[in-house]
Amino acid sequence: MERRCLTAFTILSLVCALVSPVSTAAAAEKIRRYELERADQGYRLALRSVEAPAPKSNEVLVRIRAVSLNHRDLYFLKGVYGGDSSGQVPVSDGAGEVVALGPGVQRFKVGERVATTFFENWNSGPPTPAAISRSRGGQMAPGVLSEAIVTHEDGLVRIPDHLSFEEAATLPCAAVTAWNGLFTHGHLQRDQFVLLEGTGGVSIFGLQFAAAAGARPIITSSSDAKLERARSLGAVATVNYRTHPEWQEQVRAATKGAGVSHVLEIGGKDTLPRALASLGLAGHVALIGGLTGFEGNVEVGAITDRLGSLTSIYVGSREDFESMNAFISRHKLKPVIDRVFPFEEAPAAFSYLESGSHFGKVAIRL
Ligand SMILES: NC(=O)c1ccc[n+]([C@@H]2O[C@H](COP(=O)([O-])OP(=O)(O)OC[C@H]3O[C@@H](n4cnc5c(N)ncnc54)[C@H](OP(=O)(O)O)[C@@H]3O)[C@@H](O)[C@H]2O)c1
16 A cells, blocks of 8 residues: 555656656655654654655755665664654665755756765855754754655755665765765875774775775774675775784784874774874874764874874765765775665664674665
């Protein structure tokens, strides 16, 4: 029954959109989407049938074809961030096609393939309170685990032609974060050593970007099998952080003692001191995540002795996303997707991400 609603919605939307670029006729149709519903611990994903949204001025209606999961989506599901997320549509990253335009839309045409930006209205330049006020998939702006969304046209980018919807859906958060850490803030150069921690979404994009730029990626993981896979993507050295708890020693040895020029720091409390010990002269640490916690002490001398610099990264702007897409297109990079789940099995996709079994990204097809 719900599947029939979607089919009717899609056909009607496309017909209306083709007849007139300004369409609200799909509003009475039904779509399916997931919403967060209170559970014993945090929330659970509840599949709902709701009225299809209609685009208002400067808004675009997008038929979502795929989404990808980020660690942040797990944090919302578990209620880690506090506040009330009941009824919120989860997941920040999606890709699909434009099916209708509200009045005044300039940047898109019906039928174009697009991805959502992480922030609905951070267009370019440095972050401002307004620019980072509407992150998708949390309490600030609705997410994309929905058969259709409306969004301001500023909150979309065209996707590279060589990517599928699943591949494009992996880009908005993890890839833009890795891009900004390495290029916008790190100014990565050829032959420099880059340290990536673990083999999740951000780190595998960091590995691919560094390798494509002619730099020398070094990566850690809890799994030898994953490290083997990372070598096939261009890692010049690998360290198992479980069997080598003092892994910074292996990292420095891999650089012949010089240390790395860049770190994408996703681990926080347990990894930051080791990342700093791995750093070479004038090295740059992009502070991204706190998988092991955010508390603890930082040894200031470990930074100043090396003339190092640290930048906190919060994903990035639409302009960053577009610059990254140009690089991805130029190098014909293909995001690494570990598994794609059907829409109906979205809860299993979250559990799979939580298990940490994945290498790269986990996607859901709609
Ligand atoms: N600031 C931002 O804008 C931003 C953007 C994106 C993500 N983040 C944050 O960055 C972190 C990673 O996000 P993600 O989406 O890439 O996560 P993810 O895909 O779930 O990756 C998690 C992976 O991290 C690795 N890991 C876990 N503990 C580790 C440790 N102690 N040392 C080294 N690696 C470890 C594991 O890799 P192995 O299985 O190989 O061991 C695990 O599979 C999260 O905290 C997330 O919230 C922040």
